[in-house]
Structures are given as C-alpha cells and as structure tokens.
Amino acid sequence: MCAAVVEGSDVYLYHGTGVATMKFKSPPVNSLSLDFITEFCISLEKLENDRTCRGVIFTSAVPKIFSSGLDITEMCGKSTEHYAEFWRAVQEMWLRLYGSNMVTVAAVNGSSPAGGCLIALTCDYRIMVDNPKFSIGLNEAQLGIVAPFWFKDTFVNVVGHRVAERSLQLGSLHPAAEAHKFGLVDELVPEEKLQEKAAAVMAQWLALPDHARQLTKSMMRKAVLDRLVAHREEDIQNFISFISKESIQKSLRMYMEMLKKKKS
Amino acid sequence: MCAAVVEGSDVYLYHGTGVATMKFKSPPVNSLSLDFITEFCISLEKLENDRTCRGVIFTSAVPKIFSSGLDITEMCGKSTEHYAEFWRAVQEMWLRLYGSNMVTVAAVNGSSPAGGCLIALTCDYRIMVDNPKFSIGLNEAQLGIVAPFWFKDTFVNVVGHRVAERSLQLGSLHPAAEAHKFGLVDELVPEEKLQEKAAAVMAQWLALPDHARQLTKSMMRKAVLDRLVAHREEDIQNFISFISKESIQKSLRMYMEMLKKKKS
Amino acid sequence: MCAAVVEGSDVYLYHGTGVATMKFKSPPVNSLSLDFITEFCISLEKLENDRTCRGVIFTSAVPKIFSSGLDITEMCGKSTEHYAEFWRAVQEMWLRLYGSNMVTVAAVNGSSPAGGCLIALTCDYRIMVDNPKFSIGLNEAQLGIVAPFWFKDTFVNVVGHRVAERSLQLGSLHPAAEAHKFGLVDELVPEEKLQEKAAAVMAQWLALPDHARQLTKSMMRKAVLDRLVAHREEDIQNFISFISKESIQKSLRMYMEMLKKKKS
Numbered sequence: 001m002c003a004a005v006v007e008g009s010d011v012y013l014y015h016g017t018g019v020a021t022m023k024f025k026s027p028p029v030n031s032l033s034l035d036f037i038t039e040f041c042i043s044l045e046k047l048e049n050d051r052t053c054r055g056v057i058f059t060s061a062v063p064k065i066f067s068s069g070l071d072i073t074e075m076c077g078k079s080t081e082h083y084a085e086f087w088r089a090v091q092e093m094w095l096r097l098y099g100s101n102m103v104t105v106a107a108v109n110g111s112s113p114a115g116g117c118l119i120a121l122t123c124d125y126r127i128m129v130d131n132p133k134f135s136i137g138l139n140e141a142q143l144g145i146v147a148p149f150w151f152k153d154t155f156v157n158v159v160g161h162r163v164a165e166r167s168l169q170l171g172s173l174h175p176a177a178e179a180h181k182f183g184l185v186d187e188l189v190p191e192e193k194l195q196e197k198a199a200a201v202m203a204q205w206l207a208l209p210d211h212a213r214q215l216t217k218s219m220m221r222k223a224v225l226d227r228l229v230a231h232r233e234e235d236i237q238n239f240i241s242f243i244s245k246e247s248i249q250k251s252l253r254m255y256m257e258m259l260k261k262k263k264s
Numbered sequence: 265m266c267a268a269v270v271e272g273s274d275v276y277l278y279h280g281t282g283v284a285t286m287k288f289k290s291p292p293v294n295s296l297s298l299d300f301i302t303e304f305c306i307s308l309e310k311l312e313n314d315r316t317c318r319g320v321i322f323t324s325a326v327p328k329i330f331s332s333g334l335d336i337t338e339m340c341g342k343s344t345e346h347y348a349e350f351w352r353a354v355q356e357m358w359l360r361l362y363g364s365n366m367v368t369v370a371a372v373n374g375s376s377p378a379g380g381c382l383i384a385l386t387c388d389y390r391i392m393v394d395n396p397k398f399s400i401g402l403n404e405a406q407l408g409i410v411a412p413f414w415f416k417d418t419f420v421n422v423v424g425h426r427v428a429e430r431s432l433q434l435g436s437l438h439p440a441a442e443a444h445k446f447g448l449v450d451e452l453v454p455e456e457k458l459q460e461k462a463a464a465v466m467a468q469w470l471a472l473p474d475h476a477r478q479l480t481k482s483m484m485r486k487a488v489l490d491r492l493v494a495h496r497e498e499d500i501q502n503f504i505s506f507i508s509k510e511s512i513q514k515s516l517r518m519y520m521e522m523l524k525k526k527k528s
Numbered sequence: 529m530c531a532a533v534v535e536g537s538d539v540y541l542y543h544g545t546g547v548a549t550m551k552f553k554s555p556p557v558n559s560l561s562l563d564f565i566t567e568f569c570i571s572l573e574k575l576e577n578d579r580t581c582r583g584v585i586f587t588s589a590v591p592k593i594f595s596s597g598l599d600i601t602e603m604c605g606k607s608t609e610h611y612a613e614f615w616r617a618v619q620e621m622w623l624r625l626y627g628s629n630m631v632t633v634a635a636v637n638g639s640s641p642a643g644g645c646l647i648a649l650t651c652d653y654r655i656m657v658d659n660p661k662f663s664i665g666l667n668e669a670q671l672g673i674v675a676p677f678w679f680k681d682t683f684v685n686v687v688g689h690r691v692a693e694r695s696l697q698l699g700s701l702h703p704a705a706e707a708h709k710f711g712l713v714d715e716l717v718p719e720e721k722l723q724e725k726a727a728a729v730m731a732q733w734l735a736l737p738d739h740a741r742q743l744t745k746s747m748m749r750k751a752v753l754d755r756l757v758a759h760r761e762e763d764i765q766n767f768i769s770f771i772s773k774e775s776i777q778k779s780l781r782m783y784m785e786m787l788k789k790k791k792s
Contacts, residue, residue, distance in 0.1 A: 124693075124694070124697065125694070140476070140480075141472050141473070141476040141477055141480055142472065143476075144473040144475070144476045145476060146476055146479045146480050146483065147480070149483060152483055152484070156689075157689045157690065157693070158689075158690050159690070160424055160688055160689075160690075161420075161421045161422075161424070161484070162421065162422050162423070162424075162447055164484070165388075165421070165481070165484040165485075166388075166389070166450075168480045168483075168484065169388065169469070169472065169477050169480050169481055169484075170468070170469065170472060171472060171476070183690055186694075204698070205697070205698065208669050208670065208697065208698060208699060209669070209672040209779065211672070211775070212668070212669040212671075212672045212673060212674055212699070213669055213697050215674045216668075216669055216674050216675070216696045216697050217693070217697055219674065219677060219680055219696075220680070220689070220692070220693040220696065220697075221693075247475075251473065404740070404744075405736050405737070405740040405741055405744055406736065407740075408737040408739070408740045409740060410740055410743045410744050410747065411744070413747060416747055416748070424688055425684075425685045425686075425688075425748070426685065426686050426687070426688075426711055428748070429652075429685070429745070429748040429749075430652070430653070430714075432744045432747075432748065433652065433733070433736065433741050433744050433745055433748075434732070434733065434736060435736060435740070511739075515737065
C-alpha cells in the first residue's frame with residue numbers, strides 16, 4: 001500500500017491504497033494547455049510505473065466543469081513548431097490514457113466538451129453527475145474544426161458508428177441524461193454520491209486479476225491504438241496544415257470572441 | 265440563394281434557399297430502373313456542383329411507396345452487357361449518395377424495401393411516416409438474392425453488426441415502429457408533419473460550418489466508400505455471374521409472378 | 529426428409545424433418561473436454577454434409593447448465609502437445625459453428641459461462657430460459673485467463689464493442705434478463721416453452737431460400753472467420769505459452785479448488 005500527495009499547478013494527485021485520484025484544477029475551465037497536458041502525462045507515467053498503483057480516478061476540482069478540452073490559445077496565432085509540439089503532446093496524452101494498464105474511471109462532475117469528453121472516453125468506466133446543466137460531447141464541428149480520426153475511433157468504440165456519425169457531424173453536446181441514454185456515460189449519480197460511486201466501481205474492477213484484465217483491455221483497444229502509432233507524424237502534419245489555414249484561424253478567433261462575450 | 269425547378273420523367277427536383285428536394289415520381293412503385301438511376305445521378309451531380317445548394321431532401325411523389333428498390337426487370341433475361349451497365353449505375357448512385365458533401369435527409373413517406381431502403385441508409389438522417397403499413401428493410405434474401413457487401417456495410421454502419429446480420433439473413437421488412445426501435449430510422453412523424461420535420465432537421469444540420477461537417481462525414485464513411493472503389497470491377501463481375509445463374513433467374517421470375525398475382 | 533438418431537457418450541443427436549437437435553449430455557456440467565469437442569465436431573460435420581439437414585438446435589440434456597465451457601482439466605498439468613491438440617480442437621469447433629451453412633439456434637436451458645457462451649454466440653439466434661438463476665457470459669478474466677481474439681470478435685459482433693469491452697474485462701456472468709437487455713440473447717422464454725419456441729424460430733429462418741441465406745451469413749462472418757484461419761498456428765502457440773506459465777497454472781488450480789469447495 002502506498003500513500004502520496006503530489007500537488008502541481010494544474011493536477012492535484014492523491015494516491016493511496018492502490019488507487020490514485022487525479023483532480024484537474026486549472027481554473028477557470030481546466031482547459032488542456034500544453035503545460036497542463038505535460039504535467040498530466042508526467043503524473044500518469046509516474047502512476048503507471050508505480051506497481052502499487054492499480055487504478056486512477058479522474059475528476060475536477062473546479063466547480064461545474066470537468067475539462068473544457070484543448071486550449072484554443074495553443075492553436076491560434078502560434079508557430080508551426082508550436083503546433084507540432086502541442087499536437088504531439090495531445091497524442092501522447094491519448095496514447096497513455098487509452099493504453100493504460102491501470103483501471104481508469106472518469107468521475108465527470110461538470111461539463112466536458114471536446115478534449116474533456118475525450119479524456120472520459122478513454123476511461124474504462126464513466127460516471128457523470130446527474131445534472132441537466134452538465135453536458136458532454138465531441139463538439140469540434142461547432143468550432144469549425146474536425147476531431148482527428150483517433151478521437152473518432154475512441155468515440156465509435158463507446159457509442160457505435162451511427163451515434164458517433166450523427167453526434168460528430170452536429171458537434172453535439174449532450175446533456176447528462178441524453179449522454180447516458182445512448183451509452184456515452186455508463187451511469188448517472190447525484191453530485192454528492194459521485195466519489196463514493198467512483199470508489200465502488202473501482203473496487204469492482206480491481207477485484208479482477210490485473211494480468212487478465214490488462215491483456216483483455218489491450219486486446220480490445222490495440223487496433224485503434226496501433227492506428228495512431230502507425231500514422232503519428234502524418235497526423236501531426238495534417239493538424240498543422242489544417243490549423244494553419246487562415247479560414248480555420250478565423251473560425252477559432254471568432255469562437256474565442258464569442259466565449260469572451262458570453263462571460264461578460 | 266438560388267431557385268430552380270427541374271422536372272424529369274422520374275425525378276422532380278425543386279431547389280431553393282440552399283436546400284433541394286428530390287421527389288421520386290416513377291409510378292407505380294418508384295422502382296430503380298436504369299433510366300431512373302441515370303436521371304437520379306445526373307440530378308445529384310448538378311446539385312453537388314451547385315455551390316448554392318447545401319442540402320437535399322429525398323421523398324416520394326407516389327402514394328404509399330418511397331421506392332420499391334432496384335427494378336427487377338433490369339436483372340431478368342437481359343444481356344451480360346446490360347447487367348454490367350445496370351450494376352455500374354447502381355454503384356454510381358450509392359457512391360454519390362453515401363459520399364455526398366451535401367446534408368442528405370430521407371423523408372420516407374411509404375414502404376422502402378431493398379434499394380429503396382439503401383437510399384434512406386445513405387442519408388445523414390432518416391425520418392419515416394408513422395404508419396404501420398409502411399415497412400423498410402434490405403429484403404433481398406426473400407427474393408433469393410444477396411445484398412452486395414456495400415449495402416451490408418452501409419447497413420452495419422447504421423444499425424450495428426448483430427441487427428444487420430439477423431435482418432439481412434431473414435430479408436426482413438420492418439414496420440416503421442420496429443425500424444425506429446433499432447435505429448434503422450431516426451424519427452417517426454405523422455404524414456402531415458413529414459416535410460415540416462424534414463425542413464427542421466435540415467436547418468439543424470445546415471447550422472454547422474459546411475467544411476467541418478463535410479470533413480467529419482467523409483472521415484466516418486471513407487473506409488466503406490474506399491472498399492467499393494477498390495473492388496468495383498470485381499463487384500460487377502460477381503453480380504453478373506450471380507444474376508446470370510439459371511436458378512437466380514428462376515427465383516426472380518417467380519418473384520415477379522407473385523407480385524403480379526398480388527396486384528390482380 | 530430424413531430421420532436418424534445418433535447417440536454418443538456426450539452428444540445426443542436427433543435429426544428429422546430437416547432439423548437436427550444436438551443435446552449436450554456430459555454430466556455434471558457439460559464441460560467441453562477434448563473428447564466432447566471431438567464428438568461434437570464429428571456430429572456437426574455429418575449434419576453439415578447431410579443435404580437433407582438444414583438447421584440444428586443446440587440444447588442441454590443436463591438440468592440447469594447449458595455448458596460450463598472449456599474443461600479446465602485439459603488445460604492444467606498437461607503436456608505442450610496436449611495443449612496444442614486441445615486448442616486446435618477448440619478452434620475447429622468454433623470454425624465449424626460460426627461458419628456453418630445450417631441455421632443454428634441456441635436453446636439455452638441453463639447457465640452458460642465461457643466456452644458455453646461461445647457456442648451460443650456462434651448461433652444465428654439465441655433463446656434463453658427466463659430464469660434469474662441462469663447466467664451467461666465470457667467470464668474468462670475471473671479465472672485469471674483471457675478469451676482469445678476470436679471469442680472477442682464473435683462477442684463484439686453480437687453485443688458491440690463497448691458492452692464487450694466492459695463485460696470481458698470484468699469477466700461478467702449476466703443473469704438471463706440482463707443478457708437479454710443488451711442483446712447477448714435474443715429472446716427469453718419460460719422453460720416449458722423453450723423447445724417449441726426454438727422450433728418456431730427455426731421454421732422462420734428456414735422459410736428463406738438456403739443459398740441466399742447462406743451467402744448472406746458468410747458475408748457477415750467472413751472477416752472474423754478469416755482472421756483465425758490466417759493466424760491459427762500463432763494462436764495455438766500463444767495459447768500454449770500462456771497456459772504453460774506457472775502463474776496461470778496456479779490460477780487454474782485455485783479456481784478448480786474453489787469449484788470443488790462450492791460443491792461440497
């Protein structure tokens with residue numbers, strides 16, 4: 001048994017009795033900046049290499065938001081080199097999460113668009129607070145951008161081809177109850193029961209022998225993981241050429257303006 | 265904004281305010297003859313190339329039938345050359361529909377077996393009139409023939425592998441309510457609300473930026489489209505050798521006899 | 529029309545009017561020993577080659593159990609050669625069942641874990657007795673072992689990726705009602721109606737022309753069947769090296785001890 005508390009600027013990590021909890025706390029909206037993702041990957045790697053740690057629960061320390069997804073400022077008005085570094089980090093985060101040997105549980109205690117939804121999708125189990133104000137989905141199309149193929153593959157593996165096709169084309173953000181209805185989240189609970197439920201689910205999954213569970217998980221996810229590994233550099237080049245287009249930059253600037261106006 | 269009315273023998277086309285409506289009117293049952301398909305493809309190509317047109321609604325001008333599917337007379341007692349020409353046209357229709365950059369909505373106002381069901385399956389969204397007398401499905405097996413692999417791929421993408429396996433083997437025609445239950449159609453409406461609903465759905469899909477929606481749609485459908493493109497000639501040869509078998513010809517003749525008796 | 533009764537030690541076979549019934553009767557739990565599987569494959573091959581036989585119903589002659597799955601004693605403390613022979617037989621059974629040209633119906637009249645569930649999954653249709661004491665699932669992970677990729681492929685084809693991922697990782701045994709809810713079985717019936725229902729379903733499937741139904745079935749299952757055929761020897765080697773591990777042998781011995789204690 002181990003117990004450790006690691007506190008970073010963005011990720012608060014508590015680890016005891018074989019299960020770690022990663023709390024996102026990068027106000028105001030836990031956006032996935034390059035710094036956040038880097039710290040996230042380092043924390044995850046530590047846990048992965050710690051043989052006493054068998055599971056990790058992801059949740060938010062910021063009220064009403066799980067994670068707002070990729071930080072748009074990292075994709076706007078930056079250099080080609082920066083885009084490459086950022087996208088490689090996003091890929092790395094996904095590869096580590098989707099391929100994790102640990103049991104991963106998302107305790108979604110707020111809205112979770114785009115990259116926030118992706119984090120939840122990579123987990124073994126998704127529990128969401130039963131609040132109609134919280135929504136979740138891969139809404140990239142709403143911003144005029146396109147989720148990469150590995151976001152799509154992860155989504156299809158959870159909700160199936162038809163639901164994914166419709167939801168991705170419409171850039172839908174699904175209220176919690178709707179997300180639960182078609183399996184984007186596995187379970188809804190009142191906010192005050194969330195951590196208790198996450199711990200119970202974790203215990204259920206940890207009751208299985210690690211090696212059998214890990215081999216099974218790997219068997220289920222290998223095809224999709226391998227696809228990105230095989231096309232990683234190509235995917236980075238695609239991202240750079242897409243995001244560098246003036247029309248896309250304009251779309252992102254407009255979206256950020258809209259967000260600012262919404263706040264004030 | 266554009267407004268145009270094109271009227272052919274089989275396809276009535278109205279196009280205004282960015283959305284076209286294609287009404288099938290080839291009585292008695294809108295069967296997909298070579299002539300029909302040819303005209304259909306030409307109309308579709310025109311719309312696709314018309315930058316003012318962003319969406320198309322498919323519906324029927326013939327009461328009680330959306331489309332009865334491929335015209336069996338084109339597959340019975342004709343020359344090898346004719347079979348090749350006909351099958352290439354069917355492939356072309358599917359490639360254009362499934363790969364369309366436009367938003368495509370099927371407003372299914374009647375029964376829709378076989379190739380009629382395929383047209384609906386290629387659309388982005390399917391609305392069907394809530395009438396238990398109207399049914400939809402890929403019922404080829406009932407006729408003693410087999411849906412080609414790209415009909416099957418399209419079907420699996422909509423309803424999943426299990427439902428497709430069972431429905432294709434049984435050649436099932438599903439009453440509207442059943443089709444809705446397992447996702448073969450997305451929504452049921454009373455007949456008098458169909459066009460209004462189709463327009464509302466279209467508006468919802470057109471609210472998204474075209475380029476993001478189109479790239480997303482292409483990402484979802486590329487694997488299945490590429491498969492036919494890669495095996496197109498082989499698929500034509502398979503069709504010819506299958507349909508030329510005396511046993512298949514006999515099955516089709518019997519089916520046509522049965523249809524004639526049913527009518528009289 | 530043919531009528532034949534073949535009675536072996538493990539498999540009771542009745543065949544008349546085009547439909548055979550295979551009753552498993554290897555008490556106490558119909559475990560799939562090498563002998564059982566060998567006889568099963570021989571019976572199946574006979575039926576497959578008998579042109580008067582168009583369908584087969586699988587059910588159990590042992591109360592409360594359909595089949596307990598692969599016989600663990602075949603995987604414990606035996607020679608490498610034995611493991612190879614056993615695994616090749618298991619593969620053979622699956623290849624014959626999943627690729628059968630006959631209509632196959634599972635009449636699941638008892639619990640059906642692991643390999644027992646696999647037999648049901650290969651069928652065209654699954655009917656289960658509506659008894660909350662009967663459960664079904666691929667629970668290999670509970671034993672510390674891993675279902676091979678073709679068990680997984682068969683499962684995904686029936687229940688979809690998400691349900692399969694969760695169920696396989698947890699090694700879940702689903703009570704009949706739950707199994708029905710997510711499509712692992714197609715229908716629940718009271719025990720006294722099981723054979724009647726199986727016959728009715730069989731009649732429905734046999735109403736279709738054999739050649740169209742068979743070609744359709746083959747089209748749906750070919751990709752998954754081909755994968756094992758292409759990797760058969762590799763899969764045997766994987767099985768041998770996995771099962772020969774001391775840690776796995778220990779897990780299996782513990783599981784057998786637990787079963788023995790449960791009984792007494």
